[in-house]
Amino acid sequence: MSGGVDSSVAAALLVEAGVPVFGIMLRLWSAPGTTNRCCSPDDVARARRVARDLEIPLYVLDMQEPFRSHVVSVFVNGYAQGSTPNPCIECNRQIRWTHMLRAAESMGASKMATGHYARLEAGPDGPVLRRAIDRDKDQSYVLGMLSPRQLAMAAFPIGSLTKAEVREHARQRNLAVADRADSQDLCFLGGRDYREVLRELDGVSLAPGPILDSDGRQLGQHSGLSDYTIGQRKGIGVAGPEALYVIAKDLRRNALVVGPKAALGRTHLATGRVSWTSATPPSLPMNLSAQIRYRAPARPAEVHWLDGGGVEVELREPAPDVTPGQFAMFYDDDRCLGGGMILA
Incomplete structure (x- = not known):
């Protein structure tokens, strides 16, 4: 729980379905003179109020050390190497669905639900990750590096709702966060330009x-x-x-x-090792859609294996935003098959 409307409604829907629920909030980052979007005192107070209204326990876990090691350091090192990293993907993979999931399991959880806009369905080889109903809010791209085991532990209660419906659910339940604005920047930037943060951190x-x-x-x-x-x-x-x-x-x-x-405009790119969302990787070469940035459109592409588990991607039309450090996620219609970091 973040103190925002999406995670609050996700929790509320589970409570109303009769599922035993407890909330976890992560303390990820603190820096002098910075108001952090993800874990400020106001955020904690909002999350506690929602938990109290839902009559569920809330635990605030300090994960600043792994966040610094696995997310912020990767962000800084990526820029030092001339790339443009996507820290949200690393945060989901390394922090939420590794460190937080491990903590949740130790506390008795059998599933971990979040307020992400994505859908999961049962498939013959395990969970199938699909785009959200609300395509403007779809977040399957930032979840595409999760493993089959991580997805098997995941739940996305709001993935079949639009943002407007989520807010209406919150209003009907008198949740104080119903009209809270969506966050727009990286949580550890505190509203500042990323270049200012890079100048304060070593390695760039x-x-x-x-x-x-x-x-x-x-x-x-x-x-x-x-x-x-x-x-x-x-x-x-x-x-x-x-x-x-x-x-x-x-x-x-x-x-x-x-x-x-x-x-x-580029029609060719190569990725590092691909993480597939299914235990059985697709049979390549294959015609798929490639999404190469979070808000970029998915483009038709032919995907081929490379040595070492990466892939080579040939786009049918030139793309202006092929950027090393970002991720290429591959889709079959609305199903996210997985992806890898763009290297070249």
Whole structure:
């Protein structure tokens, strides 16, 4: 439970179904001068009030150390290596469905329900992860790295509801969080720009370097490669006859490569080892849909095995947002089959 409307309604639906429930809230991050979105005193107070209204116990667990090790450090190291990480996927896999699940099981839980917008169905090889009914809120992408065993322990009570229906459920139950605004940023940023946080944490090189066009001509100077991501247009600091976008980071030369939007289009990518949501991986090569960022559309693609358990993906149409460090998740219609981190 986070003190938000989604996890609160998920808990309420289970209570009303007669399921014995207890709540867990995670204390993940604290930093001087920062109001953390995930575990502030106000969040704890809201979660306690909901638990009291639902007449269920609530336990607040301190998981700052594993969160720092498995999420924040990976985030920092990713930027140091020139990629653009997705910490929410690592948090779900490493913190919620590893550390929190282990704690929940030790406390007697047989399932762990969350307020994610996704659906689970029983299949011949175990749970089938599907997109939520509310496609605008669908979160199957950030759950696609969960293992079959982790999914077997999961439940998503609100996955068949729209966001509007979730809020209405909360109002009908007089939950104080019914109209609480959705969070928009990473929980450990505290509303700050990620670059400000990177500057406070060790391990990221902020050495300035050249901004080059695709022909190698220098157009200006960047403030540090970690300040930029593939596809970025605003804040580059150079101008041309047409809008310029970040199309690559050259770590060897510490150079930022920019070009017109057309130069962003890529039809090929490769991932690291893929985590499949089913115990039986799909038979590749196979025509699937590939989603390469959280809010990106899923694009038709042909997926082939690579040595080491990764895959090679050939998109039917160029995509402007292929970004190392992000994840490619693979779908068969609305079923999420799993995914892997984009390496190139």
